[in-house]
Amino acid sequence: MPDTYFLNPSFVFKTPASPHYAAKLEGQSIDPKSLLTAISKERKNNTLIEGAGGVFVPITEDYLTIRGIQESNLGVVVVGSTELGTINHTLLTLEALTSRFIPVFGFYLVGPENPLQEDNATIIQKLGGVSFLGSTNFPEQKLSSEEFKTFALDQFDKNRNVIDVVINVDDES
Structure with missing residues (x-):
């Protein structure tokens, strides 16, 4: 964008x-x-x-x-980690937002690829009551600022789930 x-x-x-x-x-x-x-x-x-x-x-x-x-x-898109602890952190954040009647469009996970992330996403969606908008996994090697910008432009929200939900939110009302 x-x-x-x-x-x-x-x-x-x-x-x-x-x-x-x-x-x-x-x-x-x-x-x-x-x-x-x-x-x-x-x-x-x-x-x-x-x-x-x-x-x-x-x-x-x-x-x-x-x-x-x-x-x-x-409205808010919650961005959480792919790693251990994200279920608790993300559900606490969702609870805090929704209990204050703040609209949450969904959540997105970012971090290193690991065997927990699929279950993390499934449980957060089920218990948090909001849509899972996708994830981006970081490469294993550390990136320079410029390399990170290039990586993010190429890898973040490749299916445009976050972008489309945020841009189209006013169209739905």
């Missing part, structure tokens, strides 16, 4: 930490209202917005990502 489908980051930090902590360490502050304003401007543009970590990651010391998702009134 062209870059126009992706919302540019409102904040970028060097510190690999939750946004609230990275901002604090780097002398910046995050205003959730400005994030919501940027998101609201994209409402009709079929824009993909990637969160920073899971739904309970703090954006500020008193504002969680899930609150921003809820206040933006947008």
Whole structure:
């Protein structure tokens, strides 16, 4: 998809930490209202917005990502791991979202190929009550940034399940 489908980051930090902590360490502050304003401007543009970590990651010391998702009134595709532990993590995320009446379009698994991933996907779909949209397995060797970009362009969502469900969601209402 062209870059126009992706919302540019409102904040970028060097510190690999939750946004609230990275901002604090780097002398910046995050205003959730400005994030919501940027998101609201994209409402009709079929824009993909990637969160920073899971739904309970703090954006500020008193504002969680899930609150921003809820206040933006947008639907979600949950991205989980192919590995051990993903059933619990993904089902907890789905429960948190659906119990707040946040629409979930489905889930997608990403990670190394392993013997658990097929069962992980089946059980998450069955118990989570949302569609499995596919998976992407990483290559065994570590990739440079450029190699990863090429790999992702070629391998992520090859059947367009994620893209089509997100783009066509407004057409169904």
